[in-house]
Structures are given as structure tokens and as C-alpha cells.
Amino acid sequence: MKRRKNIKKAVYVIITSLVFFVAPSCHKGEKAYSFETAIVTKGSIINTITATGTIQADTTVLIGTQVSGVIKKIYVDFNSHVKKGQLLAELDKTPLQTQVQQAQASLDDSKSEVEYQQASYERFKALLDKKLVAQADYDQVKYSYNKALANLKTAQAGFDKAKVNLGYASIYSPIVGVVLNRAVDQGQTVAASFNTPNLFTIGNDLTQMQVQANVDEADIGQLKTAQPVDFTVDAYPNEIFKGSVRQMRLQPVVTSNVVTYTVIVNAPNPEKKLMPGMTANITVLVQKVDSVLTIPGKALRFTPDAAYMTEYLKKNPPPKRNQVAGGTGQAAGTERQRNPGETGQSGAGQGNAGQYQAGSQTGKKSVIVWLKTGDLIHRTRITTGAIDGTNAEIKTGLKEGDEVILSMSLASKSTTTAAAAATTSPFMPTRPGGRGR
Numbered sequence: 426m427k428r429r430k431n432i433k434k435a436v437y438v439i440i441t442s443l444v445f446f447v448a449p450s451c452h453k454g455e456k457a458y459s460f461e462t463a464i465v466t467k468g469s470i471i472n473t474i475t476a477t478g479t480i481q482a483d484t485t486v487l488i489g490t491q492v493s494g495v496i497k498k499i500y501v502d503f504n505s506h507v508k509k510g511q512l513l514a515e516l517d518k519t520p521l522q523t524q525v526q527q528a529q530a531s532l533d534d535s536k537s538e539v540e541y542q543q544a545s546y547e548r549f550k551a552l553l554d555k556k557l558v559a560q561a562d563y564d565q566v567k568y569s570y571n572k573a574l575a576n577l578k579t580a581q582a583g584f585d586k587a588k589v590n591l592g593y594a595s596i597y598s599p600i601v602g603v604v605l606n607r608a609v610d611q612g613q614t615v616a617a618s619f620n621t622p623n624l625f626t627i628g629n630d631l632t633q634m635q636v637q638a639n640v641d642e643a644d645i646g647q648l649k650t651a652q653p654v655d656f657t658v659d660a661y662p663n664e665i666f667k668g669s670v671r672q673m674r675l676q677p678v679v680t681s682n683v684v685t686y687t688v689i690v691n692a693p694n695p696e697k698k699l700m701p702g703m704t705a706n707i708t709v710l711v712q713k714v715d716s717v718l719t720i721p722g723k724a725l726r727f728t729p730d731a732a733y734m735t736e737y738l739k740k741n742p743p744p745k746r747n748q749v750a751g752g753t754g755q756a757a758g759t760e761r762q763r764n765p766g767e768t769g770q771s772g773a774g775q776g777n778a779g780q781y782q783a784g785s786q787t788g789k790k791s792v793i794v795w796l797k798t799g800d801l802i803h804r805t806r807i808t809t810g811a812i813d814g815t816n817a818e819i820k821t822g823l824k825e826g827d828e829v830i831l832s833m834s835l836a837s838k839s840t841t842t843a844a845a846a847a848t849t850s851p852f853m854p855t856r857p858g859g860r861g862r
Contacts, residue, residue, distance in 0.1 A: 464829075494521070497518075538573045603631055642684040794823075
């Protein structure tokens with residue numbers, strides 16, 4: 426009898442222990458979800474394009490020489506300010522002046538020959554009229570006269586060319602600007618046999634510069650003339666320079682199968698801080714929308730977990746088709762918010778893929794987002810406008826202050842209560858002066 430009582434007592438202890446330790450583990454299966462949300466607020470949507478480029482003068486002229494010779498005198502240096510028509514350098518004119526004299530002598534000889542042949546021609550013509558000379562003799566004199574006229578024209582052209590070459594020995598500035606580069610020194614010989622040697626590089630007024638930027642082919646379609654541009658240079662990292670798009674050149678630039686287009690940006694330089702050749706990092710403002718309702722773009726891609734929706738629908742069954750919360754006095758033009766399980770809005774485990782619908786010709790998109798009101802969630806269809814890399818403009822479907830869901834995470838319920846009970850259980854041994862394990 427005593428043995429039976431001991432067995433019953435042992436069975437009671439075992440059952441009690443199992444209930445005490447197994448029950449909390451069963452509760453662990455109950456899932457708890459936390460939501461990351463954002464409030465619909467008013468803000469700005471800004472879209473920009475970035476590129477790199479090189480600062481250049483608006484007009485850069487390479488000045489060379491069309492005649493060969495020795496540089497006799499240079500009148501300007503690097504960074505010299507020059508005027509249009511100002512003398513920059515002179516070549517030695519001695520050989521060119523000799524050529525002019527030779528051409529002059531040839532011209533004088535041709536003129537004398539023309540005078541002689543003209544006199545003979547007129548004399549033979551008078552005799553031919555009287556039939557005192559043969560026709561063949563007259564034709565020979567006429568031929569000689571015409572040939573002399575042609576030789577005169579050749580000599581005149583040679584003389585004019587020699588004078589022009591003599592004028593080329595004096596090199597003048599064709600524009601108003603600054604000497605950016607001087608490639609020759611006094612006494613240096615220049616040869617203009619095949620390629621015209623570059624003597625000077627002159628840029629026009631450096632208070633107005635330009636940036637030649639290389640814009641990727643994926644971005645060129647968003648650019649328009651007169652769009653505002655901000656750019657920086659390494660020389661002044663804390664200063665932002667302003668400009669605007671002036672020109673988009675049609676000729677593509679292909680480098681390693683990468684296609685870019687040259688975009689010219691106005692770059693005012695009143696303080697002359699910008700110098701030709703500097704690398705500029707430009708940012709073109711292609712779109713800016715102010716004071717509009719915005720939400721994070723993450724909300725457009727959120728879809729609740731399928732397991733959560735199954736459990737949620739069990740606890741919060743959707744209303745029947747004829748039971749619409751909020752009555753019938755809804756504003757016209759807005760979509761009624763429906764619970765996740767309502768007809769036509771099945772959403773357990775469905776993503777937003779395929780829910781983007783083309784809107785009007787202004788580029789609007791229709792998409793579904795999820796809202797959180799207290800402990801309840803529901804979804805609604807909205808219309809988006811401009812979208813940047815972070816936020817999206819809301820055209821219709823939401824109002825300021827609404828709470829949209831961005832993401833959800835799963836966390837098991839805390840077993841702190843069970844753990845606390847276990848530490849005080851008489852069936853668990855404890856360390857002296859410490860807590861049980």
C-alpha cells in the first residue's frame with residue numbers, strides 16, 4: 426500500500442514537471458510581428474543627373490604660321506592679355522622680302538613683254554586690214570600677245586603671293602583673350618611644310634567659361650537646354666559653382682563600348698577661380714516637385730507575410746459584401762479601403778508585382794500600399810507621380826498623417842515568465858548564493 430502511494434506520488438511529480446516545462450515551449454510557437462512604418466508627409470521630390478567634365482574657355486584659338494622661318498621677336502608671354510589685331514611675334518623677314526623682290530622683277534619683265542607684243546599686234550593688224558601681210562604672220566603675232574598677257578597675270582599672282590607671305594611673318598591675335606600657352610621661343614626655327622606649327626593658344630574672356638561634360642546615354646534623354654547645373658572642382662571642394670545646360674551635341678563618344686554624349690554647360694567665372702583644364706563634377710537638376718505628399722519608395726514594394734495574413738484573417742474576418750465600414754458617404758473619386766480578405770483584394774502572400782498600372786500621359790502609376798491603423802492593417806490603391814531614388818510623390822489615395830507599412834519582421838514571444846518560474850521551481854537545483862541554470 427505504501428509502495429502504491431509512492432508510485433502515485435512519483436507519477437504526479439512527473440506530470441506536474443512536464444506541464445510546467447512543456448507548456449511554455451508550446452507558447453513559443455505563437456508568433457509576434459513588428460512593423461516598420463512611416464507617416465505620409467509633405468516634402469520635395471528631386472531628380473538629378475551626375476557626370477564629370479573638363480572646364481574650357483568658351484573659344485580657344487590655336488595660332489600658327491603658314492610660312493617657315495626663324496622667330497625673330499616675341500611680344501607676349503604666358504597669361505598675357507591681348508587685343509584683337511595685336512602683334513604677337515615676328516619671323517625673320519629677310520628671305521620673304523627677297524622673294525617679294527624676285528616676284529616684283531618677274532612682274533616688271535612681264536609688263537615689258539606685254540607692251541612689246543601689244544605694239545606688234547596692233548601694227549600687224551593694221552597691215553592685215555590693208556592686205557599687206559599674210560594671215561599666218563598675223564596669227565603668230567596675236568598668239569605672242571595673248572601669251573604675254575597670260576604671263577603677266579602669272580607674274581602678278583606670284584608677286585601678290587610673295588607679299589602675302591611677307592605679311593604672314595607678322596603674327597597677330599585674331600581675338601580678345603589671354604595667352605594660355607606659348608609653344609616657341611625667340612630664335613627658334615619653325616617649318617610649315619606639311620603641318621601648321623602651333624605657336625600660341627589663346628582663350629577668349631575667361632570670365633565666361635564652359636564645362637564639356639560626358640553624359641551617359643541612359644541619362645541624355647532627361648536633359649534639356651537651360652536646366653540648372655551645380656558643379657564643383659577639386660581646387661575649391663567647399664564651393665559650389667552655378668551654371669546651366671547650353672548644348673547637347675549629337676556626335677556620340679564611344680570608349681570601350683560605352684557610349685556618352687558631350688554636353689556643354691555655361692560656367693560663369695567672374696572671380697576667375699576656374700581655370701581651363703580643371704575637372705568638374707556636375708549635377709544637373711532634371712526634376713523638382715515641391716510641397717507634395719511623399720512616402721518612402723520602400724512602401725510601394727511591401728507585401729505582408731503569407732503566414733501572418735492567414736492568421737490575421739482568422740482573427741479579423743473580412744466584412745461581408747454589403748457591410749462596408751464607414752457608410753456610404755465617401756468622397757467621390759477616392760477608392761474605398763478594404764480589408765485584406767475582401768472580394769477583389771485577395772492579398773495573402775501576394776506581392777505588388779503586376780500591380781503597377783499605367784496612368785495618364787503624365788507618367789502616373791497605380792499601385793497598392795498597406796496602411797496600419799492601431800493593430801489593424803489594410804491596403805489601398807494609390808496613384809504615384811514623380812519618384813526619386815528614395816521617395817515617391819502621392820497623387821491620390823492617401824492623406825497627410827496616414828501611416829504606411831514599410832516592412833514587417835517576425836519575433837517569437839518572450840519566454841521570460843517561464844524562465845522566471847523555472848528559477849524558483851522546487852524541482853530545479855540551485856547554486857549556493859546564485860541563480861539556477
